[in-house]
Amino acid sequence: MNYELDAGFTGARIIQGDATRILRTFPDAVFGGIVTDPPYASGAADQNAKQKSTASKYSSAKTANPLPDFEGDAKDQRSWTDWMTEWLLEARRCAKPGAPVCMFIDWRQLPSMTDALQWAGWTWRGVLVWDKINSRPQRGRFRQQAEFIVWGSNGHMPSDRAVPVLPGVFRQSMPAFTRRIHQTEKPLEVMRDIVKIVEPGGFILDPFAGSGTTILAAAREGYPAVGIELSEYYADAATKRIEAALAGAVAPAQDETEAV
Ligand SMILES: C[S@@+](CC[C@H](N)C(=O)[O-])C[C@H]1O[C@@H](n2cnc3c(N)ncnc32)[C@H](O)[C@@H]1O
Numbered sequence: 001m002n003y004e005l006d007a008g009f010t011g012a013r014i015i016q017g018d019a020t021r022i023l024r025t026f027p028d029a030v031f032g033g034i035v036t037d038p039p040y041a042s043g044a045a046d047q048n049a050k051q052k053s054t055a056s057k058y059s060s061a062k063t064a065n066p067l068p069d070f071e072g073d074a075k076d077q078r079s080w081t082d083w084m085t086e087w088l089l090e091a092r093r094c095a096k097p098g099a100p101v102c103m104f105i106d107w108r109q110l111p112s113m114t115d116a117l118q119w120a121g122w123t124w125r126g127v128l129v130w131d132k133i134n135s136r137p138q139r140g141r142f143r144q145q146a147e148f149i150v151w152g153s154n155g156h157m158p159s160d161r162a163v164p165v166l167p168g169v170f171r172q173s174m175p176a177f178t179r180r181i182h183q184t185e186k187p188l189e190v191m192r193d194i195v196k197i198v199e200p201g202g203f204i205l206d207p208f209a210g211s212g213t214t215i216l217a218a219a220r221e222g223y224p225a226v227g228i229e230l231s232e233y234y235a236d237a238a239t240k241r242i243e244a245a246l247a248g249a250v251a252p253a254q255d256e257t258e259a260v
Helices: 019-023 054-058 077-094 110-119 188-197 213-220 232-246
Strands: 012-016 033-036 100-105 123-131 146-153 169-171 204-206 225-229
Touching: 012 213, 012 232, 019 077, 019 225, 033 188, 033 213, 077 100, 077 110, 100 110, 100 123, 100 188, 110 123, 110 146, 169 188, 188 213, 204 213, 213 225, 213 232, 225 232
Parallel strands: 012 225, 033 100, 033 204, 123 169, 204 225
Antiparallel strands: 100 146, 123 146
């Protein structure tokens, strides 16, 4: 299918489908950067617990705002790492030389993600910290208060790109449970900061768009962007969210802090 991505595309759009298949249809070297938040296939200490619904793993079922489960989160460890490598390989083909990639992840999957990134031929450049501020307290343990953003580039990344010095730590609560559109929705403010790693005007890809936070953040920062989302429910929710926000309608507030 021709998604007309190389014909001066300047908008923000969500494509519903499987990223591993859709990436194969994209032209070479079209994206200025990849910013994404793949399913972590984590949130559990063992394989049985991993098979639970994403709602029970990621807590939104406990709230007054139950949301549908999302795709791809029950893979075992080796399948997940293999799958990550597969789509990262294809994404690198679609990325311009030197283009950055940034991917959210938790502490459990951090080592596998950095392996997959490098197996797919990207140059690993670092790990950013997202301090979620609030987190579930556990007696006798450290809080799991941070998630991470693994980042790299498609080979050499010149130091004279038109990109300012960017922070390595982001401090922002998750969107409040009651206002969330997706079970693992990321804060729009953090995404707006992260997309700035892409050179101005660069075309941004999020292969796992969820509720479209990356795509909306990219649009707000002036980048053209395309997201892919397998779940029909979330692809539709993301499209409506982006259209409403860009049309100036009131978007769900993301600045409410999450109750611990
Ligand atoms: C962690 S969520 C992204 C949440 C997003 N950052 C947000 O703020 O809403 C990952 C998303 O990837 C989607 N997904 C899983 N496997 C996929 C695949 N093969 N192709 C496209 N999307 C997929 C899931 O349905 C889920 O919505």
